[in-house]
Structure formats: structure tokens, C-alpha cells
Amino acid sequence: MTVTAWVDVSAGVAGDMLLGALLDAGAALPVVQAAVDAVLPGTARLSVEPVVRAGLRAVELSVEVSGEQQPHRRWRDLRGSIERADLAAPVRRDVLAVFGALARAEARVHGIAAEDVHFHEVGAVDSVADVVGVCAAVHDLKLAGLVSGPVALGSGHVRTQHGLLAVPVPAVLELAHGWVVAGDGRGELATPTGMALITTLTRQVPAMPAIRIGAVGIGAGTRDPAERANVVRVVLGEPMTDADEVVIEANIDDLDPRVWPSVLAELLRAGAADAWLTPILMKKGRPAHTLHALTPSDHAAEVRETIIKHTSTIGVRQYPVTKYALPRAWVPVEIDGTTVRIKIAFQDGVIRQATPEFRDVEALAHAAGRPVQDVLRQAVAAAQASGLTPGSPHPDSSGKPSPGRATPDSHGAYRHTHEGEHS
Numbered sequence: 001m002t003v004t005a006w007v008d009v010s011a012g013v014a015g016d017m018l019l020g021a022l023l024d025a026g027a028a029l030p031v032v033q034a035a036v037d038a039v040l041p042g043t044a045r046l047s048v049e050p051v052v053r054a055g056l057r058a059v060e061l062s063v064e065v066s067g068e069q070q071p072h073r074r075w076r077d078l079r080g081s082i083e084r085a086d087l088a089a090p091v092r093r094d095v096l097a098v099f100g101a102l103a104r105a106e107a108r109v110h111g112i113a114a115e116d117v118h119f120h121e122v123g124a125v126d127s128v129a130d131v132v133g134v135c136a137a138v139h140d141l142k143l144a145g146l147v148s149g150p151v152a153l154g155s156g157h158v159r160t161q162h163g164l165l166a167v168p169v170p171a172v173l174e175l176a177h178g179w180v181v182a183g184d185g186r187g188e189l190a191t192p193t194g195m196a197l198i199t200t201l202t203r204q205v206p207a208m209p210a211i212r213i214g215a216v217g218i219g220a221g222t223r224d225p226a227e228r229a230n231v232v233r234v235v236l237g238e239p240m241t242d243a244d245e246v247v248i249e250a251n252i253d254d255l256d257p258r259v260w261p262s263v264l265a266e267l268l269r270a271g272a273a274d275a276w277l278t279p280i281l282m283k284k285g286r287p288a289h290t291l292h293a294l295t296p297s298d299h300a301a302e303v304r305e306t307i308i309k310h311t312s313t314i315g316v317r318q319y320p321v322t323k324y325a326l327p328r329a330w331v332p333v334e335i336d337g338t339t340v341r342i343k344i345a346f347q348d349g350v351i352r353q354a355t356p357e358f359r360d361v362e363a364l365a366h367a368a369g370r371p372v373q374d375v376l377r378q379a380v381a382a383a384q385a386s387g388l389t390p391g392s393p394h395p396d397s398s399g400k401p402s403p404g405r406a407t408p409d410s411h412g413a414y415r416h417t418h419e420g421e422h423s
């Protein structure tokens with residue numbers, strides 16, 4: 001099942017609000033705590049408690065920091081800790097992307113190199129906990145994607161280590177390039193950490209998408225103004241589509257070509273119904289390939305992960321597809337005492353295709369030490385001798401396999417299936 005999340009940031013966003021909302025929506029606190037511990041061992045203890053904001057229930061995340069005063073961290077040092085930490089690959093990738101965005105924003109604001117940015121307020125332990133925690137929670141919830149609407153930034157002034165800053169503070173404005181924002185509301189509604197998380201992990205959409213709504217999580221901000229609940233809402237749901245399959249793709253120009261066969265094999269292992277390459281000429285006139293994987297929706301997450309893990313791409317695109325497939329069934333025939341399955345596809349009680357299952361043919365040929373093409377010819381003849389030819393009536397003209405002759409495939413005879421497409 002594909003689950004996406006719509007993040008309601010119409011009242012602003014901070015890292016702790018977003019993490020509180022994801023935990024309230026069902027992310028496991030021990031999983032999130034373990035990821036934070038991997039980056040900051042024994043430093044930050046996370047907890048959540050129910051609170052009320054403008055009369056509405058929400059969850060407030062607290063980060064208890066143990067130990068001495070925390071050191072200021074330069075981006076290059078923090079990046080090293082993240083790279084060394086025992087994190088799942090997608091979590092590490094997202095954490096690096098979020099902090100990378102923050103570092104670039106701070107670098108631009110302060111006129112220094114990103115490598116030299118010192119995270120002090122934004123690099124305090126609770127911000128590291130928020131960023132690592134949010135990325136781990138997104139991974140734990142197996143979210144296929146996150147979308148968000150316009151972000152409220154707020155107004156007024158806020159006291160920081162740089163003195164009094166006007167809201168939106170400079171780092172937030174840097175991070176907001178290209179984003180539609182809402183200028184309403186008083187106080188600092190979006191913080192740099194919150195903004196970095198939203199602009200890095202979500203895609204902006206004008207309105208809540210059409211989803212079948214599942215869990216809803218509400219994360220509280222610290223303040224409780226009366227005029228509007230100071231919360232981030234996360235709404236999980238399945239995208240509205242009648243597609244039972246998706247195509248996942250990436251254009252790739254820099255993978256050693258000898259790796260491609262194993263990539264295709266890994267994709268089939270991960271649950272793709274088929275995986276193939278198309279030679280293309282991509283941007284900048286580069287010869288490249290488009291990798292395609294036709295995938296049942298419930299395997300989309302594994303297939304996306306496999307593409308990221310086994311190729312050089314840093315992103316994929318995914319389209320829903322609607323497949324129109326003839327019902328199919330397997331009919332066993334005997335060849336030299338061994339069973340070979342004939343895959344029949346039928347329509348209105350008539351056989352449209354009858355094909356010996358190639359894996360069975362190959363296995364028999366190898367076992368008997370015979371050429372595959374001989375066994376294939378024999379299997380086609382055996383199928384014809386059993387009346388399994390295009391245009392013939394289905395073995396059971398009611399459209400269902402006859403008991404004792406046709407056997408349902410592994411998913412049930414009348415479910416669309418891709419059994420045999422690998423052969």
C-alpha cells in the first residue's frame with residue numbers, strides 16, 4: 001500500500017512540531033530515539049505528552065539534553081557524525097539533505113562558506129534530534145512522499161544570538177526561495193529547522209490532495225496563542241487511484257554498464273513485475289538509460305529503495321498505471337513424465353494465448369540434457385494435443401479452470417498476475 005502524507009503548515013512549522021505530529025500519527029518513538037542516539041549517543045532523551053493548543057488536543061515533543069554544555073558544531077563536523085552514524089541509508093540521505101540546506105542558507109546569510117557554518121542555535125542538540133527524528137519517523141511510517149501547502153511565516157521580531165531579528169528571520173527567507181508562503185500571523189511561526197525540513201522533504205501543492213484518509217497527527221508548538229492553534233498537522237492517506245500498479249523510473253548516465261544486469265535482477269527480486277532499460281539521449285546530450293520498473297503498488301517502496309541502493313541515481317519518479325490484463329490460468333501437461341505448465345490467457349470463454357512456461361521447459365531440458373528448443377517444440381505440441389490453442393474454447397467454457405486440469409496461479413486464477421513474465 002502506498003501511503004503519502006499531507007503536512008498542514010498553515011499555522012507555521014518548527015522541527016519539534018513536525019516530529020510531534022509524525023509521532024502522533026503513528027511513528028514509533030523507540031525507532032526515532034534509536035536514530036537520534038546513533039548521531040548523538042546518550043545526549044538527547046525524547047518524550048511526548050498530550051497538550052492543548054487553542055482548546056484542541058495535540059502532542060508536544062520534548063528533548064531532554066543530558067551532559068555538559070553542548071559544543072558549537074561546524075557543518076563539516078556535524079556531517080562527519082551523520083556519515084559515521086548507524087542510520088538506515090534513506091534516513092542518512094534525508095538528514096544530510098536537510099542539514100545541507102540549512103548550512104547553505106546560513107552560509108548565504110552570514111556570507112561564509114557552508115563548510116564553516118557553525119550550528120549554534122540551529123545546531124543545538126534538540127535541532128539535531130528534530131531533524132534526525134523527523135527523517136527516521138518518515139522512514140518508519142514508510143511514507144512514499146510528503147506534500148505541504150503554503151507555509152505561514154509570521155511577523156514581528158525574535159531575539160537570537162545575532163540580537164533582534166525581523167521575522168521571517170534571514171535563514172527562513174533563504175530556505176523559502178521558490179516556495180509559496182503565507183504572510184499572516186504574529187510571532188515567529190516558521191523556524192529555520194522547520195523550514196529546512198519542509199522544503200527538503202516535501203513537495204508543495206496548492207491544496208490537500210485526494211487521499212483516502214488514515215491516521216492524523218497533531219504536533220504542538222511551544223506557545224499557545226488564542227487566535228489560532230499553534231500546531232502542525234500531518235494527515236496520512238492512500239492516494240486516490242484505481243491503479244494497482246505503478247511505473248518507477250530514473251534517467252541514469254553514470255552507472256558502469258556492467259552493473260545493469262544485476263540491477264534488473266534485484267528489481268525483480270524486490271517485487272517488480274518487469275524491469276527494463278531504454279537507451280536515451282538525455283540532458284546535455286549525454287547518452288544514458290531510462291530504467292523502468294513496472295511494480296505492483298504494494299511493492300513500490302521496496303522497488304524505489306532498490307533503485308536508490310543499486311544505481312547511482314538520487315531520485316526516482318513514479319506514475320500510476322492501469323493495467324488491463326486477460327484472465328489467465330495454468331494447465332499442466334506431461335512431457336516424458338515431467339509436468340510442464342501451459343499458461344493460457346482467455347477471454348469470453350475462448351483461449352487467446354497458450355504458452356509453455358519457459359522456466360519449466362528450461363528445467364526439463366537441463367535435467368534431461370536436451371536442447372531447450374527441442375523441449376519447447378514438444379511442449380507446444382503437447383499443448384495443442386490437449387486442445388490448448390488460440391481460438392479454442394477454454395478447458396472450462398464457463399471461463400474458470402476445470403477442476404483437476406487447470407490450476408490457479410499463485411495469486412488465484414482470476415487475479416491479474418505477472419507470474420511467468422520473468423521467463
Ligand SMILES: O=C([S-])c1cc(C(=O)S)c[n+]([C@@H]2O[C@H](COP(=O)(O)O)[C@@H](O)[C@H]2O)c1
Nearest residue numbers: 109121122127160169170171172191192193
Ligand atoms: O543561530 C543562528 S545563526 C540563527 C540564525 C537565524 C537566522 O535566520 S540567520 C535564526 N536563528 C533563530 O534561532 C532560533 C532557533 O531556530 P531552530 O530552527 O533551531 O528552531 C529561531 O528563533 C531562529 O530564528 C538562529
Ligand code: NI
Nearest residue numbers: 106109110171
Ligand atoms: Ni544565522
